[in-house]
Amino acid sequence: MLMIPQYLQIVKGASPTSSGLQMLPLMAGMFIASIASGQITAKTGRYKIFPIIGTALMIAAMLLFHFRVQWDTPLWETMIYMLVFGLGLGGCMQTLVLAVQNAVPPRDMGVATASSTFFRQMGATAGTAVFLSVLFSTVGDKISAAFKDAVSTERFQAALHDPAVLHDPANKPVLDMLKHPGNADSSGVLSDSSFIQHLDPRLAEPFKRGFADSMHTVFLMGAIVVALAFVLMWFIKEVPLRQISGLQARAQADAEAEAEADADAVAKSAKSAGGAVEAVDGAAGGAGADSAGADDAAVTPAPAESSGSSESSGSSDPAGTPGADPVPALSGASAPPADRGFGTTGPEIRGTVRDGDGRPVARAAVTLISVDGRQLGRTSTEADGGYALPTTGAGTYVLIGSAGARQPQAVTVVVSGEPVSFDLALGGAAGLSGEVRAEKGDAPVPGALVVATDVTGEVVASGVAGPDGGFAFGELAPGSYTLAVSAERHRPSALPVEVTSGNRNWYEVRLTPGAQVRGTVRTAHGSPVDDARVTLLDPAGNVVGTATSGQDGEYVFTDLDSGEYTLIASGYPPVATPLRLEAAGHGDFDIELGHDPVR
Structure with missing residues (x-):
């Protein structure tokens, strides 16, 4: 080049x-x-x-x-x-x-x-x-x-x-x-x-x-x-593109890491029971007509707290008996070896991933691992929240569901010789709400723009305060954020906030009124002056701001503190005029420019 x-x-x-x-x-x-x-x-x-x-x-x-x-x-x-x-x-x-x-x-x-x-x-x-x-x-x-x-x-x-x-x-x-x-x-x-x-x-x-x-x-x-x-x-390896943003992928990776830690705890608990889970035959156990509508698999939240209690239940109890242990009975027979997880050709685990309100969650990650921590399969849910994962055969597995900022879920699933239907419920993310009010008078500030940014400065949510000054954001991951609020005739404000799960996370933002000066630069004959330079000075003589008049001669200064100022307009011979602003002032101030008469 x-x-x-x-x-x-x-x-x-x-x-x-x-x-x-x-x-x-x-x-x-x-x-x-x-x-x-x-x-x-x-x-x-x-x-x-x-x-x-x-x-x-x-x-x-x-x-x-x-x-x-x-x-x-x-x-x-x-x-x-x-x-x-x-x-x-x-x-x-x-x-x-x-x-x-x-x-x-x-x-x-x-x-x-x-x-x-x-x-x-x-x-x-x-x-x-x-x-x-x-x-x-x-x-x-x-x-x-x-x-x-x-x-x-x-x-x-x-x-x-x-x-x-x-x-x-x-x-x-x-x-x-x-x-x-x-x-x-x-x-x-x-x-x-x-x-x-x-x-x-x-x-x-x-x-x-x-x-x-x-x-x-x-x-x-x-x-x-x-x-x-x-x-x-030609030697570049084409890795499939991620379907989510970098922040979402990182949150999902953290959630999966936590779920895998839970799975390790399940594996240790299962091994401490002294044996593997025996495969459950869909037709065995002497189940009568009253057990025909029962599920072919039992599900318990991970980690299992009383895996050893199922030894005393006996394998002869009907599956539909009210007092039966939902976990299949343990016996001296060993479960399939761990390396059997390489061939996932057994019955499927299928179901739907939903949020706390029962709505399906699309693109949620569902991972299937064995009790010893090996990953056997991974998929993403469809638009209706549905998923399907094949297993290596009858046995016990750990199913992990995660989706962005939502709370992940890990459960143990016992599979017999038939496909298992199981729905996952992911807890909703934390929310953030509050009100925007004026510093003086405690009046709400409707229409204020509220923006939430994360620790990297990226905007994660934005909205406009309602008639009562209230705002609310949902689906935020727990963590630290910055609330930036701005409104007309008010000075912007920023507030650090913490969002945690299970709490109200309610904050009040106060805005200080900002004064505004606007006016028109005119000649001595009343004609507007285009492209005149207007300078605003504080009492110490420091320049607070400059503006250039438009074709109609108008200029404006916003976001000002209360106090005394001096306006200087040039383009014709400069004219300096003192003025005073109140806290919530909004004043019009015209300036006349003209040449000295020729003598």
């Missing part, structure tokens, strides 16, 4: 500003490719193909610059090559950042993004130094060779004998260089190339040809480097 503006300025004679505008096709290519790749990635979840296509386009563009772009190449053709290069660059930049972020755990996303940016900047710095060094070290020889070839041409000789060329002061540096070749420094064209545009076109041609030839070497080296990147792109 650094070579192209140099080419446009030295060879095409463009100014720095014009060369930047002529590179708009490259920026347009980046813009188009970035948006297109982002939209396709969001819909398909596939992103590996874009860096591969992007690096291929960049190689093609650099080779076109190497072989096709000469000193006299039309500008439109060069712009087409810029567009190709921009398309390739746009397909790589954000996609590679996305790949890095998606390849690390949510807690390491910030470190991964910073590392990616750091190494990209290091590579750009090193590449700039290397490629410019190559350009500076070769451009002198290339220009000298171009002059040697041009001297023998009739066109160049005609220029040397043209009286108009000989008497033009702008051509003197080149003529002196030709008379004294040993004192020439043709590489100095890179430090100041402006003189080339003032030379006779026949004398300037060797400079332009030499720079274009030197630039070809740089583009060929760049194509080789990008070709190595093209090969490496």
